[in-house]
Amino acid sequence: MPFSLCALRNLSMGLLRPSFQEPNARLMPGPVTSEEEEESSSERRRYKAYTVMQKAGFQHTEYAQIMVHLCRAELFISLIFLAHGTTCPGYPNEAEYQSTCHMNTVSAIVGLITGALGLGAVHRYRWRTMLILWLVFCIMSSVGSLLAVITTGIWLDHYSKMKVRTGLGNGLSGFMLLGSVAFGVCFILTAVMICHYWNSHSTGYQPVGKIAVGF
Structure with a gap:
Protein backbone atom coordinates (compact mmCIF):
# COMPACT_ATOMS: atom_id res chain seq x y z
CA MET A 1 0.00 0.00 0.00
CA PHE A 58 -9.53 43.54 28.24
CA GLN A 59 -11.11 40.37 26.82
CA HIS A 60 -9.16 37.90 28.94
CA THR A 61 -8.82 39.83 32.20
CA GLU A 62 -10.93 40.32 35.29
CA TYR A 63 -11.56 43.88 34.14
CA ALA A 64 -13.86 42.90 31.27
CA GLN A 65 -17.19 42.46 33.09
CA ILE A 66 -16.65 45.49 35.32
CA MET A 67 -15.83 47.72 32.36
CA VAL A 68 -18.83 46.44 30.40
CA HIS A 69 -21.18 47.25 33.28
CA LEU A 70 -19.66 50.71 33.67
CA CYS A 71 -20.02 51.43 29.95
CA ARG A 72 -23.64 50.29 29.96
CA ALA A 73 -24.40 52.50 32.96
CA GLU A 74 -22.77 55.44 31.18
CA LEU A 75 -24.85 54.84 28.06
CA PHE A 76 -28.06 54.49 30.07
CA ILE A 77 -27.53 57.69 32.06
CA SER A 78 -26.43 59.51 28.90
CA LEU A 79 -29.68 58.62 27.15
CA ILE A 80 -31.71 59.92 30.11
CA PHE A 81 -29.75 63.17 30.21
CA LEU A 82 -30.04 63.54 26.44
CA ALA A 83 -33.81 63.09 26.59
CA HIS A 84 -34.09 65.70 29.34
CA GLY A 85 -31.71 68.16 27.70
CA THR A 86 -33.37 68.05 24.28
CA THR A 87 -36.96 68.31 25.57
CA CYS A 88 -36.19 70.57 28.57
CA PRO A 89 -39.71 70.27 30.06
CA GLY A 90 -41.03 73.19 32.07
CA TYR A 91 -39.73 76.62 33.07
CA PRO A 92 -39.00 78.07 29.60
CA ASN A 93 -38.39 81.55 31.02
CA GLU A 94 -35.85 80.51 33.66
CA ALA A 95 -32.30 81.01 32.40
CA GLU A 96 -30.81 78.79 35.12
CA TYR A 97 -33.00 75.88 34.10
CA GLN A 98 -32.29 76.35 30.39
CA SER A 99 -28.54 76.37 31.03
CA THR A 100 -28.94 73.11 32.97
CA CYS A 101 -30.71 71.54 30.00
CA HIS A 102 -27.98 72.67 27.60
CA MET A 103 -25.24 71.33 29.85
CA ASN A 104 -27.06 68.01 30.23
CA THR A 105 -27.23 67.71 26.44
CA VAL A 106 -23.49 68.35 26.02
CA SER A 107 -22.49 65.93 28.78
CA ALA A 108 -24.88 63.29 27.39
CA ILE A 109 -23.38 63.48 23.88
CA VAL A 110 -19.83 63.15 25.21
CA GLY A 111 -20.98 60.34 27.51
CA LEU A 112 -22.53 58.39 24.64
CA ILE A 113 -19.29 58.63 22.66
CA THR A 114 -17.28 57.56 25.70
CA GLY A 115 -19.54 54.57 26.43
CA ALA A 116 -19.43 53.44 22.81
CA LEU A 117 -15.63 53.72 22.74
CA GLY A 118 -15.46 51.69 25.95
CA LEU A 119 -17.59 48.85 24.63
CA GLY A 120 -15.50 48.78 21.45
CA ALA A 121 -12.25 48.68 23.39
CA VAL A 122 -13.45 45.90 25.69
CA HIS A 123 -15.00 43.65 23.05
CA ARG A 124 -12.95 44.17 19.91
CA TYR A 125 -10.11 46.64 19.60
CA ARG A 126 -6.71 46.24 21.25
CA TRP A 127 -4.90 49.27 19.93
CA ARG A 128 -2.95 51.49 22.29
CA THR A 129 -4.48 54.49 20.49
CA MET A 130 -7.94 53.22 21.38
CA LEU A 131 -7.10 53.18 25.09
CA ILE A 132 -5.64 56.68 24.92
CA LEU A 133 -8.73 57.97 23.12
CA TRP A 134 -11.00 56.23 25.63
CA LEU A 135 -9.09 57.74 28.56
CA VAL A 136 -9.24 61.24 27.04
CA PHE A 137 -13.00 60.98 26.53
CA CYS A 138 -13.44 59.72 30.10
CA ILE A 139 -11.68 62.84 31.36
CA MET A 140 -13.81 65.05 29.09
CA SER A 141 -16.98 63.31 30.28
CA SER A 142 -15.92 63.75 33.91
CA VAL A 143 -15.48 67.48 33.32
CA GLY A 144 -18.87 67.62 31.57
CA SER A 145 -20.50 65.85 34.51
CA LEU A 146 -18.86 68.30 36.93
CA LEU A 147 -20.26 71.24 34.95
CA ALA A 148 -23.67 69.55 34.95
CA VAL A 149 -23.46 69.24 38.75
CA ILE A 150 -22.59 72.94 39.04
CA THR A 151 -25.41 74.11 36.75
CA THR A 152 -27.91 71.82 38.47
CA GLY A 153 -26.82 73.14 41.85
CA ILE A 154 -27.33 76.72 40.65
CA TRP A 155 -30.79 75.76 39.38
CA LEU A 156 -31.70 74.12 42.71
CA ASP A 157 -30.62 77.22 44.59
CA HIS A 158 -32.68 79.40 42.25
CA TYR A 159 -35.63 77.02 42.44
CA SER A 160 -35.66 77.14 46.25
CA LYS A 161 -36.11 80.92 46.08
CA MET A 162 -38.99 80.82 43.61
CA LYS A 163 -42.46 81.62 44.89
CA VAL A 164 -44.14 78.97 42.75
CA ARG A 165 -42.56 75.58 43.30
CA THR A 166 -43.72 72.01 43.85
CA GLY A 167 -42.40 69.02 45.70
CA LEU A 168 -42.25 67.04 42.46
CA GLY A 169 -40.10 69.67 40.75
CA ASN A 170 -37.83 69.86 43.75
CA GLY A 171 -37.49 66.08 43.90
CA LEU A 172 -36.77 65.73 40.18
CA SER A 173 -34.16 68.49 40.33
CA GLY A 174 -32.50 66.77 43.28
CA PHE A 175 -32.57 63.45 41.43
CA MET A 176 -30.96 65.16 38.43
CA LEU A 177 -28.19 66.42 40.69
CA LEU A 178 -27.58 62.92 42.06
CA GLY A 179 -27.60 61.53 38.52
CA SER A 180 -24.93 64.04 37.47
CA VAL A 181 -22.77 62.98 40.42
CA ALA A 182 -23.23 59.27 39.58
CA PHE A 183 -22.46 60.06 35.94
CA GLY A 184 -19.14 61.64 36.88
CA VAL A 185 -18.26 58.82 39.30
CA CYS A 186 -18.71 56.24 36.50
CA PHE A 187 -16.27 58.08 34.24
CA ILE A 188 -13.76 58.61 37.04
CA LEU A 189 -13.84 54.89 37.93
CA THR A 190 -13.44 54.00 34.25
CA ALA A 191 -10.43 56.29 33.88
CA VAL A 192 -8.83 54.85 37.04
CA MET A 193 -9.33 51.27 35.82
CA ILE A 194 -7.88 52.11 32.40
CA CYS A 195 -4.76 53.56 34.04
CA HIS A 196 -4.50 50.59 36.42
CA TYR A 197 -4.89 48.11 33.55
CA TRP A 198 -2.30 49.94 31.50
CA ASN A 199 0.16 49.92 34.39
CA SER A 200 -0.43 46.26 35.32
CA HIS A 201 -0.55 44.51 31.93
CA SER A 202 1.90 44.21 29.10
CA THR A 203 1.03 46.02 25.88
CA GLY A 204 2.47 43.11 23.88
Whole structure:
Protein backbone atom coordinates (compact mmCIF):
# COMPACT_ATOMS: atom_id res chain seq x y z
CA MET A 1 0.00 0.00 0.00
CA PRO A 2 1.40 3.45 -0.83
CA PHE A 3 0.19 4.81 2.52
CA SER A 4 0.26 3.01 5.80
CA LEU A 5 -2.49 3.40 8.35
CA CYS A 6 -0.16 5.49 10.52
CA ALA A 7 0.76 7.85 7.67
CA LEU A 8 -2.89 8.28 6.72
CA ARG A 9 -3.75 9.12 10.33
CA ASN A 10 -0.90 11.62 10.54
CA LEU A 11 -2.11 13.28 7.32
CA SER A 12 -5.67 13.59 8.63
CA MET A 13 -4.46 14.99 11.93
CA GLY A 14 -2.38 17.54 10.07
CA LEU A 15 -5.39 18.67 8.06
CA LEU A 16 -7.51 18.97 11.19
CA ARG A 17 -5.00 21.04 13.15
CA PRO A 18 -6.29 24.51 14.07
CA SER A 19 -4.90 27.36 12.03
CA PHE A 20 -3.88 30.57 13.76
CA GLN A 21 -3.89 33.15 10.99
CA GLU A 22 -5.17 36.04 13.12
CA PRO A 23 -2.49 38.76 13.13
CA ASN A 24 -3.14 39.39 16.83
CA ALA A 25 -2.42 35.76 17.84
CA ARG A 26 0.76 33.66 17.83
CA LEU A 27 1.94 30.30 19.18
CA MET A 28 4.76 29.97 21.70
CA PRO A 29 6.44 26.53 21.81
CA GLY A 30 6.56 24.60 25.07
CA PRO A 31 7.97 21.23 26.21
CA VAL A 32 7.70 18.14 23.99
CA THR A 33 5.64 15.18 25.29
CA SER A 34 4.97 11.70 23.90
CA GLU A 35 2.18 9.09 24.04
CA GLU A 36 2.01 5.46 22.92
CA GLU A 37 -0.28 4.76 20.00
CA GLU A 38 -2.92 2.13 20.64
CA GLU A 39 -2.24 0.04 17.53
CA SER A 40 1.48 -0.40 18.06
CA SER A 41 3.52 -0.46 21.25
CA SER A 42 6.75 0.17 19.30
CA GLU A 43 5.56 3.44 17.73
CA ARG A 44 5.24 6.61 19.74
CA ARG A 45 3.46 9.78 18.68
CA ARG A 46 5.16 12.98 19.81
CA TYR A 47 3.30 16.12 20.77
CA LYS A 48 4.57 19.63 21.21
CA ALA A 49 2.76 21.95 23.60
CA TYR A 50 2.09 25.51 22.51
CA THR A 51 0.77 28.48 24.44
CA VAL A 52 -1.65 30.63 22.47
CA MET A 53 -0.63 34.28 22.85
CA GLN A 54 -2.98 37.08 21.87
CA LYS A 55 -2.55 40.83 21.61
CA ALA A 56 -3.15 42.35 25.03
CA GLY A 57 -6.71 43.51 25.69
CA PHE A 58 -9.53 43.54 28.24
CA GLN A 59 -11.11 40.37 26.82
CA HIS A 60 -9.16 37.90 28.94
CA THR A 61 -8.82 39.83 32.20
CA GLU A 62 -10.93 40.32 35.29
CA TYR A 63 -11.56 43.88 34.14
CA ALA A 64 -13.86 42.90 31.27
CA GLN A 65 -17.19 42.46 33.09
CA ILE A 66 -16.65 45.49 35.32
CA MET A 67 -15.83 47.72 32.36
CA VAL A 68 -18.83 46.44 30.40
CA HIS A 69 -21.18 47.25 33.28
CA LEU A 70 -19.66 50.71 33.67
CA CYS A 71 -20.02 51.43 29.95
CA ARG A 72 -23.64 50.29 29.96
CA ALA A 73 -24.40 52.50 32.96
CA GLU A 74 -22.77 55.44 31.18
CA LEU A 75 -24.85 54.84 28.06
CA PHE A 76 -28.06 54.49 30.07
CA ILE A 77 -27.53 57.69 32.06
CA SER A 78 -26.43 59.51 28.90
CA LEU A 79 -29.68 58.62 27.15
CA ILE A 80 -31.71 59.92 30.11
CA PHE A 81 -29.75 63.17 30.21
CA LEU A 82 -30.04 63.54 26.44
CA ALA A 83 -33.81 63.09 26.59
CA HIS A 84 -34.09 65.70 29.34
CA GLY A 85 -31.71 68.16 27.70
CA THR A 86 -33.37 68.05 24.28
CA THR A 87 -36.96 68.31 25.57
CA CYS A 88 -36.19 70.57 28.57
CA PRO A 89 -39.71 70.27 30.06
CA GLY A 90 -41.03 73.19 32.07
CA TYR A 91 -39.73 76.62 33.07
CA PRO A 92 -39.00 78.07 29.60
CA ASN A 93 -38.39 81.55 31.02
CA GLU A 94 -35.85 80.51 33.66
CA ALA A 95 -32.30 81.01 32.40
CA GLU A 96 -30.81 78.79 35.12
CA TYR A 97 -33.00 75.88 34.10
CA GLN A 98 -32.29 76.35 30.39
CA SER A 99 -28.54 76.37 31.03
CA THR A 100 -28.94 73.11 32.97
CA CYS A 101 -30.71 71.54 30.00
CA HIS A 102 -27.98 72.67 27.60
CA MET A 103 -25.24 71.33 29.85
CA ASN A 104 -27.06 68.01 30.23
CA THR A 105 -27.23 67.71 26.44
CA VAL A 106 -23.49 68.35 26.02
CA SER A 107 -22.49 65.93 28.78
CA ALA A 108 -24.88 63.29 27.39
CA ILE A 109 -23.38 63.48 23.88
CA VAL A 110 -19.83 63.15 25.21
CA GLY A 111 -20.98 60.34 27.51
CA LEU A 112 -22.53 58.39 24.64
CA ILE A 113 -19.29 58.63 22.66
CA THR A 114 -17.28 57.56 25.70
CA GLY A 115 -19.54 54.57 26.43
CA ALA A 116 -19.43 53.44 22.81
CA LEU A 117 -15.63 53.72 22.74
CA GLY A 118 -15.46 51.69 25.95
CA LEU A 119 -17.59 48.85 24.63
CA GLY A 120 -15.50 48.78 21.45
CA ALA A 121 -12.25 48.68 23.39
CA VAL A 122 -13.45 45.90 25.69
CA HIS A 123 -15.00 43.65 23.05
CA ARG A 124 -12.95 44.17 19.91
CA TYR A 125 -10.11 46.64 19.60
CA ARG A 126 -6.71 46.24 21.25
CA TRP A 127 -4.90 49.27 19.93
CA ARG A 128 -2.95 51.49 22.29
CA THR A 129 -4.48 54.49 20.49
CA MET A 130 -7.94 53.22 21.38
CA LEU A 131 -7.10 53.18 25.09
CA ILE A 132 -5.64 56.68 24.92
CA LEU A 133 -8.73 57.97 23.12
CA TRP A 134 -11.00 56.23 25.63
CA LEU A 135 -9.09 57.74 28.56
CA VAL A 136 -9.24 61.24 27.04
CA PHE A 137 -13.00 60.98 26.53
CA CYS A 138 -13.44 59.72 30.10
CA ILE A 139 -11.68 62.84 31.36
CA MET A 140 -13.81 65.05 29.09
CA SER A 141 -16.98 63.31 30.28
CA SER A 142 -15.92 63.75 33.91
CA VAL A 143 -15.48 67.48 33.32
CA GLY A 144 -18.87 67.62 31.57
CA SER A 145 -20.50 65.85 34.51
CA LEU A 146 -18.86 68.30 36.93
CA LEU A 147 -20.26 71.24 34.95
CA ALA A 148 -23.67 69.55 34.95
CA VAL A 149 -23.46 69.24 38.75
CA ILE A 150 -22.59 72.94 39.04
CA THR A 151 -25.41 74.11 36.75
CA THR A 152 -27.91 71.82 38.47
CA GLY A 153 -26.82 73.14 41.85
CA ILE A 154 -27.33 76.72 40.65
CA TRP A 155 -30.79 75.76 39.38
CA LEU A 156 -31.70 74.12 42.71
CA ASP A 157 -30.62 77.22 44.59
CA HIS A 158 -32.68 79.40 42.25
CA TYR A 159 -35.63 77.02 42.44
CA SER A 160 -35.66 77.14 46.25
CA LYS A 161 -36.11 80.92 46.08
CA MET A 162 -38.99 80.82 43.61
CA LYS A 163 -42.46 81.62 44.89
CA VAL A 164 -44.14 78.97 42.75
CA ARG A 165 -42.56 75.58 43.30
CA THR A 166 -43.72 72.01 43.85
CA GLY A 167 -42.40 69.02 45.70
CA LEU A 168 -42.25 67.04 42.46
CA GLY A 169 -40.10 69.67 40.75
CA ASN A 170 -37.83 69.86 43.75
CA GLY A 171 -37.49 66.08 43.90
CA LEU A 172 -36.77 65.73 40.18
CA SER A 173 -34.16 68.49 40.33
CA GLY A 174 -32.50 66.77 43.28
CA PHE A 175 -32.57 63.45 41.43
CA MET A 176 -30.96 65.16 38.43
CA LEU A 177 -28.19 66.42 40.69
CA LEU A 178 -27.58 62.92 42.06
CA GLY A 179 -27.60 61.53 38.52
CA SER A 180 -24.93 64.04 37.47
CA VAL A 181 -22.77 62.98 40.42
CA ALA A 182 -23.23 59.27 39.58
CA PHE A 183 -22.46 60.06 35.94
CA GLY A 184 -19.14 61.64 36.88
CA VAL A 185 -18.26 58.82 39.30
CA CYS A 186 -18.71 56.24 36.50
CA PHE A 187 -16.27 58.08 34.24
CA ILE A 188 -13.76 58.61 37.04
CA LEU A 189 -13.84 54.89 37.93
CA THR A 190 -13.44 54.00 34.25
CA ALA A 191 -10.43 56.29 33.88
CA VAL A 192 -8.83 54.85 37.04
CA MET A 193 -9.33 51.27 35.82
CA ILE A 194 -7.88 52.11 32.40
CA CYS A 195 -4.76 53.56 34.04
CA HIS A 196 -4.50 50.59 36.42
CA TYR A 197 -4.89 48.11 33.55
CA TRP A 198 -2.30 49.94 31.50
CA ASN A 199 0.16 49.92 34.39
CA SER A 200 -0.43 46.26 35.32
CA HIS A 201 -0.55 44.51 31.93
CA SER A 202 1.90 44.21 29.10
CA THR A 203 1.03 46.02 25.88
CA GLY A 204 2.47 43.11 23.88
CA TYR A 205 0.97 39.59 24.00
CA GLN A 206 -0.76 37.73 26.82
CA PRO A 207 -1.50 33.96 27.16
CA VAL A 208 -5.12 32.98 26.43
CA GLY A 209 -4.89 29.16 26.21
CA LYS A 210 -2.82 26.08 25.44
CA ILE A 211 -2.77 23.62 22.55
CA ALA A 212 -0.90 20.38 21.81
CA VAL A 213 0.15 19.71 18.20
CA GLY A 214 1.27 16.24 17.09
CA PHE A 215 4.13 15.61 14.68
